Amino acid sequence: MDEKTEKAINAPHAIRPIESETIHNNGKHNSDVTTRLEEMGYKQELKRNLGMISILGLSFAIMAVPFGTSTTLNIALTDGGPVTILYGWVFVSLVSLAIAASLAEICSVFPTSGGVYYWAAMLSTPKYSAFSSYLTGWLGTVGNWTVTASITFGGSQLILAAATLYHEDYVPTKWQTCLVYWASLLGSLLVNIFCTKYLDKLNTICLYWTGISVIIVTLLSMADHRNSGKFAFSHFDASNSGWPSAWAWFVGLLQAAYTLTGYGMVAALCEEVKEPAHEVPRAMVLSVAAAAVTGLVYLLPINFVLPDITPLLEVASLQPMPLLYKTVTGSAGAALGLLFLILGIWVFATIGSLTAASRCTWAFSRDGGIPGSNWWKVVNPTFGIPINSLILSTVVCALLGLIYLGSDAAFNAFTGVATICLGCSYAFPVLCSLLRKREMVSQAPFSLGKAGFIINTITVVWISFSIILFCMPTAVPVTDPKSMNYASVVFAGFSTIAAIWYAVNARKHYHGPTFSAEKIGTST
Template identity: 25%
Template sequence: MSTDAPRKRSVADEPVTSVLPGGDVPYDPTHEFDADEEVLAALGYKSEFKREFSLFTTFCVSFAVLGLLPSFASTLYYGMGYAGTAGMTWGWIVAMVGIQCVACSMAELCSSMPTSGGLYYASAVLAPPGWGPLAAWITGWSNWLAQVTAAPSVNYGVAAMILAAGSIQNPDYVPTEYQTFLLTVLLMLIHGVMSSLPTKWLAQINSGGSTFNFIALIIVIIMIPAGTDRESRGLPRFTSSSEVWGTIYEGTSFPPGISVLMSFIGVIWTMSGYDSPFHLAEECSNANIASPRAIVLTSGIGGLLGWFLQLIVAYTVVSIDDVLESDLGQPFAAYLMQCMSQKATLAILSLTIIAGFSMGQGCMIAASRVTFAYARDDCFPLSSYWKKVNTTTRTPVNAVWFNCVIGIILLLLIFGGELAVGALFSIGAIAAFVAFTTPIFIRVFFVGHRFRAGPWNLGRASIPIGVVASAFVALMVPILCLPSVTGADLTPDMMNWTCLVYGGPMLFVLVWWAVSARKWFKGPKVNVQHLMLGRAENVVEGVGEGKAGERESDGEMPELGLTGSTDKPPELK
């Protein structure tokens, strides 16, 4: 018997959810597939990126996108302003239970389907028969709204801190909306150039940025309690625990419990960057293990360190009213001026600004990968331009600049006032978690134990954790749309614009689906062309240009990809 014949393999040998006919692994006599290429091909895609991200560098990008220090500084208005120190202490813990459940469930999906399309791809594969394209459409657009608003909102916060630092040094200077807009646009353009660099450079830049982010966070956590000058102002060094944990600030017109839930916007927005490893999976080696680990590490470490920072601020803040109403226009800077010397305040602001710059860069990278993945499936007008990978840098440069332009347009909300531009933060929170939870909900309530888990999975805890994650997001979506005031006090200036700015585009997307998209959008398009098992009779005859895995009838993604072994998933590794 000849030993030259290719070994027959099935995707049952690989712990992934395959969409290829019969669960086969592609065979190409001119190319030897490595493990990552084989897994990606089983999911229907050819490898287009260099896999130069490791577990550590993927975690670095994700932690940079999370950006605890700048995220906290940018959303302090909501966390402190809605429920005071109680929302910042035990409120953070309550929110993190739900957030960690979402992160773990997402990591399990990532291990099973490590593609740049991420959540969008998972929704399409897991949805009930006939519903895959609609599930992918909703998940994809919600996720894209979260991604495209991330860099503008981060850079807006950084610009506000830079100008606030100028105001501290020169009390006569009062930043204008026009100056804030121009500075934020400048930051967007710088990040656009940086995000167009080769993957290897991006990995190194983000490793350095994430390392600085982590070090800056630790320095600030130590520096504030060590350097507070509250005692020189006739105050105790720290506020009493009974006041910090037991007093709910009346920052809204709603009952205290609702106010605490409303304060979760700061937690949710801050913790919404841990999905980045999912979108970078096609650039990560050993992706179906490294990427989910990076998701859980980011959420877990970020949640713990974020809580420490919340505690420190809660125990040292002097007057919440003065923080919220300061002429500096940046609550974190106003807080620091209450309990720190001017030099210490400027030092902490400097660290936060640099960390925020790194965070904005990470957000731009993650958003470009999402846009590339969706454009690859022709979701956008002119998708042929946005899905191109630059031949020199091997990165989706066109997608980077598409997002950059959209982000700059969104920054025009700055001229609508603080509440209008604040919608960028609440949109990011809601849009991200709607996208995070849609495939989790489908997996829990429609797929159940038929789900083909990857090597990183939750075992028997998978469904209970998914239920908690789904319930948490279902509760928070309407809560985060509530205005802070009610009755006669509710004017257009005090309105929560999240309903309009998020609901409007999503309503348009649904109408677009009903009128047109349902006729041509069939979900993620696989693009692997190959000989199955090396036999000519197994050439996949796809739709149109012979794309493997598509149905000859309608080109839709195959239904639930439970090919291969049906054994119970292995325990969590």
């Protein structure tokens, strides 16, 4: 490689940051997104058939608020109960709005499916650009995989827990849970391959289904037993956690933080959106705002009808929500009906999360970030989607399911790793932007203006703190391997793979996003 080419590849900052005036003229979009994509170093390979509502629906589907908060309810019940459920949600919602706004601003400048790893490369100094991109790319990819695994696994547990509504003595075996999990992954894979042209409609339907699911609030409000307002708004009990009260509340934030974490994943679909610099940033922020409201509407009534939590924490499936529904309604049939609404949301979430994970894998492979990239970066000409990356993402998630055969805490490991990895991948480009005094986003179409520095700082500080927080076990003391938080183990495992690949190959051959390499070659 000659010196000129090497400098160009390692100086991505030469790319012209997109400015607001190139996006709008008299309120209309007039920029050539294909040309813009070529400026960022990539050719148009995927069909641009998604709009803002579809991306909003996808982001909303991945967060899947009623489902996400239901499958992680045991965490909040263990670490504080109603106060953690309610105020933890409010706190994390506000922080998540800051994170989403920070990412949206950067996305509006660099709207590519590379997402966080591309942004890290663009916002770093030339010396550290390639390494920043590599590190962030792996964090983002692992985060996408583990989010998909956690969503699919949580729903599989709920399906089997539904059987206990009618057969209280039934205890799902680990193999049964894994088989349902693998079958669910296979179903999501087939939908993503053969129904890809309907994904736009599926994402839109998800918005309406989630809205309909608010009927749960009405039915729960009809419960015979209701707690007082004092209990719903101020009861705090961390006796089951073993942690000091204040720290228990923070540990319990994983319920909200895990649910409100998937909005950044939709950046991986920028190259399938008609006006990505405008629509994807809006969808990110609006989806978090909508999720915040939905969560309040769903969680507050649960506080008012919350029964004794001891039986809820003792369920063999580790999913207390079916029992809660049955206890509150007094009917197994009614509980199953409520659970059906939640599982409907889960279906959209599993499909959407695998879509985003596969696009993230595909984008990172284009720049050689994953072993076997030449295989994973291929777009199938028949279906017009990266089927190989879809299969890889599915296989990785399927293998992660084996952790459950060794530990009942596998679901907590998935949720913890997903939250940590995605959080780190979100924080790194924002930190790079801060360190460079936000120069690259000063003319962003989605601009945070003077508040940008404060919002970016909140993002970095919170995510840095959450890395430590979500490696903690839900309860102490840890008396056996089953109660350990395996998030750090899974995180270390993927980190080891990334480090080995970097030492063996990427250190010499990975240069980060190789923008306009063909043009460089022809001009020299």
